[in-house]
Amino acid sequence: xxxxxxxxxxxxxxxxxxxxxxxxxxxxxxxxxxxxxxxxxxxxxxxxxxxxxxxxxxxxxxxxxxxxxxxxxxxxxxxxxxxxxxxxxxxxxxxxxxxxxxxxxxxxxxxxxxxxxxxxxxxxxxxxxxxxxxxxxxxxxxxxxxxxxxxxxxxxxxxxxxxxxxxxxxxxxxxxxxxxxxxxxxxxxxxxxxxxxxxxxxxxxxxx
Numbered sequence: 618x619x620x621x622x623x624x625x626x627x628x629x630x631x632x633x634x635x636x637x638x639x640x641x642x643x644x645x646x647x648x649x650x651x652x653x654x655x656x657x658x659x660x661x662x663x664x665x666x667x668x669x670x671x672x673x674x675x676x677x678x679x680x681x682x683x684x685x686x687x688x689x690x691x692x693x694x695x696x697x698x699x700x701x702x703x704x705x706x707x708x709x710x711x712x713x714x715x716x717x718x719x720x721x722x723x724x725x726x727x728x729x730x731x732x733x734x735x736x737x738x739x740x741x742x743x744x745x746x747x748x749x750x751x752x753x754x755x756x757x758x759x760x761x762x763x764x765x766x767x768x769x770x771x772x773x774x775x776x777x778x779x780x781x782x783x784x785x786x787x788x789x790x791x792x793x794x795x796x797x798x799x800x801x802x803x804x805x806x807x808x809x810x811x812x813x814x815x816x817x818x819x820x821x822x823x824x825x
Contacts, residue, residue: 618760618763620760621758621759621760621768622772622775624758625758625772625775626775626779628758629772629775629776629779630779632750632776633776633779633780633783634783637818638699638740638744638815638818639662639737639740639741639780640787641811641814641815641818642658642662642702642736642737642740642811642815643655643658643659643662643737643784643787643788644787644811645658645706645736645808645811645815646658646659646733646736646737647787647788647791648808648811650733651791652788652791654733655784655787655788655791656788657733657734657737658733658734658736658737659737659781659784659785659787659788660734660737661733661734661735661736661737661738661739661740661741662737662738662740662741662780662784663737663777663780663781663784664734664737664738664741665737665738665739665740665741665742665747666741666747666776666777666780667777668741668742669741669742669747669748669751670751670770670773670774670776670777671773672748672751673748673751673752673769673773674766674769674770674773676752692745692746692823693823694743696819696820696821696823696824697819697823698739698740698743698819699740699815699816699818699819700815700816700819700820700823701819702736702740702815702819703811703812703813703814703815703816703817703818703819704812704816705812706808706811706812706815707808707809707812707813707816751773751776758772759772
């Protein structure tokens with residue numbers, strides 16, 4: 618079991634560190650709303666991952682994998698969401714460059730705070746590949762003679778813990794360079810890269 622845990626931890630760490638939509642939306646939240654925005658988006662991503670871990674444990678991801686229509690529909694919806702999110706990011710960058718002022722209404726800002734969490738959550742929950750990854754990755758490390766259900770749940774918790782540590786490191790690092798990230802020029806650059814990358818991820822998810 619110790620060997621299986623070590624192997625899974627290494628594999629999971631590599632997956633967590635790979636750039637993807639999760640990291641992009643967290644960086645986007647950091648650039649827009651500082652450390653608080655990064656925390657809210659990170660919590661949304663972790664909530665989405667938790668749902669997929671539970672689905673993998675219960676076998677729901679396996680059902681999704683067998684349902685070609687359901688898988689394709691979720692892929693297209695998730696891809697469209699990422700494209701829309703990327704387009705909104707690019708539009709925000711253009712508005713900032715054009716000198717269009719942001720919303721000053723506290724109610725709008727409060728809504729934006731809620732949006733940060735749901736942006737992270739929807740980025741994960743609408744990506745069926747994450748569910749398929751869990752259903753194929755987690756059980757593959759379960760040693761013979763151990764409960765598949767409980768061991769899979771344990772591996773899922775390890776993956777969530779590694780993701781939490783990674784996002785915490787991003788948020789802490791952003792706290793030191795937050796002022797730099799909030800400067801208009803740097804924020805426009807982050808929005809530009811994140812916007813095009815999210816559009817690219819969305820098109821790839823929906824079409825491949």
